Amino acid sequence: MVIPQFSAWFQSAAFLVCSRFLAAILGGYIFSAISVSLLAVLVPLSKTDSVLLAVSLSVLVYTCVFIWVFSVRSLVKIYGWLIALSASQIFLLAVIKGWL
Amino acid sequence: MKENFFRSMTWLHTWTGLLVCWLLFLIFFAGTLSFFRHEITLWAQPAAHDVQPQLNRVAAQRQQISTALEHLAMKAPEAETWWVGLPNERNHTMAVSYREKGDDGVRGKWQDNYMDPNSQSILAEYRDTKGGHFFYRLHFDLHYMDRTVARWIVSFASLFMLIGLISGVVIHKRIFKDMFQFRSAKGVRTWLDAHNLSSVLALPFHIMITYTGLVTLIFMLFPYPAMTQYEGGNRAFFADLNSARQHADATGKQVEMLPMKQLVDQFYTNWPNVDIKRVILDHPFDETAIVKFYANTGTQVQDEMPVWVYSAVTGELKTSANTDLSPSETLYDGMIALHTGRLALPGLRWLYFICGIAGCVMIASGAVMWAKRIRARMKSNEQPGFGLKLVEALNLATLMGLPVATTAFFYANRLLPNDLSNRADMEVHLFFVTWLCVTVFAIYRAGTKQWKQLAQLNVILWLLLPICNALTTQGNLISYLLEQQWILAGFDLLCILTAFGFFIQMNKLATQEKANVVGTFKLKERNT
Numbered sequence: 001m002v003i004p005q006f007s008a009w010f011q012s013a014a015f016l017v018c019s020r021f022l023a024a025i026l027g028g029y030i031f032s033a034i035s036v037s038l039l040a041v042l043v044p045l046s047k048t049d050s051v052l053l054a055v056s057l058s059v060l061v062y063t064c065v066f067i068w069v070f071s072v073r074s075l076v077k078i079y080g081w082l083i084a085l086s087a088s089q090i091f092l093l094a095v096i097k098g099w100l
Numbered sequence: 101m102k103e104n105f106f107r108s109m110t111w112l113h114t115w116t117g118l119l120v121c122w123l124l125f126l127i128f129f130a131g132t133l134s135f136f137r138h139e140i141t142l143w144a145q146p147a148a149h150d151v152q153p154q155l156n157r158v159a160a161q162r163q164q165i166s167t168a169l170e171h172l173a174m175k176a177p178e179a180e181t182w183w184v185g186l187p188n189e190r191n192h193t194m195a196v197s198y199r200e201k202g203d204d205g206v207r208g209k210w211q212d213n214y215m216d217p218n219s220q221s222i223l224a225e226y227r228d229t230k231g232g233h234f235f236y237r238l239h240f241d242l243h244y245m246d247r248t249v250a251r252w253i254v255s256f257a258s259l260f261m262l263i264g265l266i267s268g269v270v271i272h273k274r275i276f277k278d279m280f281q282f283r284s285a286k287g288v289r290t291w292l293d294a295h296n297l298s299s300v301l302a303l304p305f306h307i308m309i310t311y312t313g314l315v316t317l318i319f320m321l322f323p324y325p326a327m328t329q330y331e332g333g334n335r336a337f338f339a340d341l342n343s344a345r346q347h348a349d350a351t352g353k354q355v356e357m358l359p360m361k362q363l364v365d366q367f368y369t370n371w372p373n374v375d376i377k378r379v380i381l382d383h384p385f386d387e388t389a390i391v392k393f394y395a396n397t398g399t400q401v402q403d404e405m406p407v408w409v410y411s412a413v414t415g416e417l418k419t420s421a422n423t424d425l426s427p428s429e430t431l432y433d434g435m436i437a438l439h440t441g442r443l444a445l446p447g448l449r450w451l452y453f454i455c456g457i458a459g460c461v462m463i464a465s466g467a468v469m470w471a472k473r474i475r476a477r478m479k480s481n482e483q484p485g486f487g488l489k490l491v492e493a494l495n496l497a498t499l500m501g502l503p504v505a506t507t508a509f510f511y512a513n514r515l516l517p518n519d520l521s522n523r524a525d526m527e528v529h530l531f532f533v534t535w536l537c538v539t540v541f542a543i544y545r546a547g548t549k550q551w552k553q554l555a556q557l558n559v560i561l562w563l564l565l566p567i568c569n570a571l572t573t574q575g576n577l578i579s580y581l582l583e584q585q586w587i588l589a590g591f592d593l594l595c596i597l598t599a600f601g602f603f604i605q606m607n608k609l610a611t612q613e614k615a616n617v618v619g620t621f622k623l624k625e626r627n628t
Contacts, residue, residue: 033324040325047329048341049428054325055318056432059311063262070112070267071105097328 019075027082028065034089035061041096106271113267114470118491120257121467122498127254128463129502130239131309132456133232135441135449138190140232143591144513146573147225151192151216158375160217161186162368165379167220168196169360173384176200180208180350182381187217188396195378196222228523229513234531240317243528248320255317262310268299288476291469298461305455306462312439315432341429344392344407344421350383357389357412366415367393367408377405381412389413399445402430403437464499471495489546493539496546500554501538503598507561508534514572548613555606562599566592 009015040054065082072078094100133140142148154160168184176182176198185195194215200208214223230237237243242250282293299306319326323334330336339346357363377396383389389412394405408420425433437443441452471491478484484492509531516523542550569592570576580589 033322036322037324037328040329045428046426048337049426051325051329051337052341052428052432055322056315056428056435058318058322058325059259059262059314062259063266066259066263067109067112067266070108093328 016075020069020078023075023078023082024066024069027079027086028062028069031065031082031086032058032062034086034093038089038093041093109267109270113264113271116260116267117264117466118470120260121463122494123253123257124261125460125463125467125498126502127239127257128456128459130235131313132453132460133235133506134239135444135452135456137232137236139587139591140235142191142231142587143569144229144231144510145227147223147227148193148214149573149575149585149588151223152218153189153192154187154217157187157189158373161376162364164194164217164220165376166361166364168194168215169364169379169381171196172198172381173357173360176211177385179384180382182384183210184379186376186378188377193217193223225518227513227518228520229527230524231513234509234528240313243532251317251320255314255321258310258314262307262314265299265303265307265310269303272296272300288469288472291465291472295462295465295469298458298465302455302458302462305452306459308438309455309459312435315435316439342404342421343419344409347382347390348388350386350388353387354385355387355389355413357385358415363391363410363412363415366410370417371408384412387413390418397437397443399443401434401437401443403433403440403442464495467491467495467499492546493542496550496554497535497539497542500551500558501535501542503558503602504538504554504561505531505535507558507565510565511561511568514568548609548616552606552609552613555602555609558602559599559606562595562602565595 036054036058039057040050043050043053045053069078069082164186165184169182172179172182172184178201179198180201181199183195183197183199185191185197187194194217195212196215197210197212199210202208212226214226215221216223240251240254241247242254282297283289286293314321319334326337327333330340332339358366371393374393375396375398376393378394379391380394381389381391391410391412393408393410395407397403397405402422402425404422404425406420406422409418410416411418441449444452471488474488474491475484509527512527512530516526520526538554541554566577575583575585575588577589577592580586580592
């Protein structure tokens with residue numbers, strides 16, 4: 001009896017809206033933070049220039065992810081992509097920087 | 101989430117907008133006033149009203165810098181820092197300030213003095229006021245709270261603004277047609293038209309100002325690229341970016357500095373035609389004493405001022421920065437320059453101001469429209485819910501309360517005694533107390549009648565402001581116009597124009613109120 005209740009809660013409008021906002025605000029933030037850090041490392045510019053370019057684009061990245069989260073129907077797909085892309089980028093960053 | 105992209109964007113637009121609209125209105129309102137930050141500060145400082153602009157401003161600077169530094173050497177040899185702010189087109193006075201030495205890690209207090217550059221005499225009776233800087237700080241630091249927390253809150257609201265703008269463009273099918281469409285006196289439809297018109301006409305401005313606004317706080321929001329590239333994060337990054345930002349601590353070893361005139365001559369031999377904005381001397385009479393010359397960027401799309409740093413003891417050029425920007429620096433710094441609008445001459449400055457007003461109208465009309473739509477959907481015998489009541493109260497408190505509070509700030513500037521302790525803070529407290537009073541009034545009831553009453557109050561307050569100014573200072577609107585003091589005349593005229601705007605609103609609301617009464621009467625007739 002517990003399981004059906006649980007799944008009903010998962011499909012309630014409040015939960016769906018909150019988890020979507022969480023994905024957009026927090027997930028989008030983490031994703032953007034990692035992407036622009038990776039970008040700063042990858043672009044063939046001086047250290048100061050790479051940082052300035054990366055931070056200047058960070059708002060753009062964040063906004064695009066935010067809008068994307070609200071345009072995709074499936075929550076599973078959103079979380080899947082966000083986690084997969086963030087993880088692979090941070091892995092790449094760790095390899096480049098030799099953090100491992 | 102919803103059936104299609106269009107529907108989900110509509111949903112997103114409505115709810116992100118509603119959640120932050122009142123805070124955004126405050127940010128836009130204060131930010132718009134900040135475009136006239138120095139003009140408001142001038143108005144707030146009657147002692148500076150009669151200082152005449154200089155004819156050969158740049159040519160006079162060399163002499164002014166020497167005089168100011170010599171004055172400071174006499175007056176504050178023990179200070180931590182000397183600061184000389186030179187007059188420019190918007191600010192005709194000259195700042196000759198210094199920061200006292202702090203003790204035990206607490207930074208010393210600034211002692212501000214202002215000079216008339218024509219007579220080279222210190223202006224007396226400067227009143228303690230924040231002037232336009234209050235609105236400037238308010239639009240990103242808020243007030244009565246920790247700065248970092250405030251900036252995160254403001255950034256969050258700005259992000260939602262950006263999301264609201266983009267989703268707004270997506271759900272807008274007839275963007276071009278709506279530019280020419282305004283149907284007045286059609287209820288909710290009119291509010292929608294006002295919302296569309298103010299959004300679409302100034303859309304590039306809205307997107308630019310929101311994006312670049314986030315960029316001004318970007319190193320707080322996204323320190324990660326700097327952290328990946330530098331061991332020491334932001335601090336190390338900035339030290340690398342701008343060598344003039346690093347300064348050695350004072351050693352405490354007292355030495356003689358070069359004569360001030362010689363120091364200034366040294367600079368002018370190398371750069372004879374630079375328009376100087378300010379000169380700062382750190383650690384006077386210490387062996388680490390340095391003097392920094394900052395150039396005025398004028399109308400260039402550049403916010404960071406070029407700076408040259410000299411040793412004040414030996415006179416050698418130690419470093420310079422921001423004289424040539426790389427493409428990335430130009431991108432970043434250009435965005436900051438677009439946001440602050442320091443580059444704007446009067447024409448462009450007014451355009452900035454008008455676009456800012458359009459932003460306020462966009463936010464206000466969106467907020468009002470939400471409440472009107474819910475009201476329109478309600479059945480005649482239905483009671484409004486808590487959410488609707490809250491939105492209506494906040495709308496009234498913010499949209500009508502902020503202008504009232506702004507006049508309170510200006511009246512406080514004119515009416516508080518000059519020798520009051522903490523005078524500048526008192527002005528700010530009065531701003532917030534007034535706003536609180538309006539909010540309490542709005543919570544009590546927020547109907548058409550209350551809107552009308554606050555519109556009346558605004559008419560009276562804004563109209564009396566130039567009169568209050570005429571009674572408490574030497575000048576008035578007529579003398580400003582005769583003596584071509586355009587900034588002060590502009591302030592008075594804008595007050596009268598604002599009062600006129602509220603007068604039109606008051607009349608509209610009065611007609612509406614009458615219509616409502618007739619409507620209720622007819623409804624009652626039908627029911628009986």
